[in-house]
Amino acid sequence: MSRLDPPRVNRRSFLTLASLGSFLAAMGTAAAGMLRLPNPAVLPGPVRRFKLGPPEQFSAGSETAFTDQNLVLFRDDEGFYAISSTCTHLGCTVARSKDGFACPCHGSRFNSKGGVVGGPAPRPLPWLEVSRAANGDLIVNADNEVPEGTRYSV
Numbered sequence: 020m021s022r023l024d025p026p027r028v029n030r031r032s033f034l035t036l037a038s039l040g041s042f043l044a045a046m047g048t049a050a051a052g053m054l055r056l057p058n059p060a061v062l063p064g065p066v067r068r069f070k071l072g073p074p075e076q077f078s079a080g081s082e083t084a085f086t087d088q089n090l091v092l093f094r095d096d097e098g099f100y101a102i103s104s105t106c107t108h109l110g111c112t113v114a115r116s117k118d119g120f121a122c123p124c125h126g127s128r129f130n131s132k133g134g135v136v137g138g139p140a141p142r143p144l145p146w147l148e149v150s151r152a153a154n155g156d157l158i159v160n161a162d163n164e165v166p167e168g169t170r171y172s173v
């Protein structure tokens with residue numbers, strides 16, 4: 020062996036270097052993953068709380084569709100309640116029908132309380148939380164579902 024020949028790497032040295040290289044690559048990947056942890060992968064969406072106005076503007080027995088907010092506000096003798104008008108099948112906006120709600124997309128039908136009476140919708144239209152703001156206006160929180168039959172009385 021002359022002085023110009025490259026040094027021979029024996030099997031033990033090669034395996035040691037390969038395992039050390041693999042270990043360092045794994046540690047680098049783990050460190051890169053840990054640096055991403057402080058940044059949330061999912062950001063919260065906008066809060067869906069809607070001010071609908073003073074209760075006095077809704078007469079007993081009324082129903083008011085808020086198309087931009089995808090909900091219908093009802094007032095009966097027991098109080099206010101709101102039902103989402105977003106179809107529980109694939110999210111189309113349902114329309115009021117003679118006896119409830121009907122979805123124009125795939126034909127789901129719901130009764131006047133949002134219960135499914137036909138079509139592919141897997142669950143009833145949600146009832147949404149109704150409350151009042153500090154200034155007295157009614158607020159519907161579309162992110163909070165409440166049990167069917169829940170009323171907000173003023």
Ligand code: FES
Nearest residue numbers: 106108109122125
């Ligand atoms: S989105 Fe309403 S039935 Fe499909």
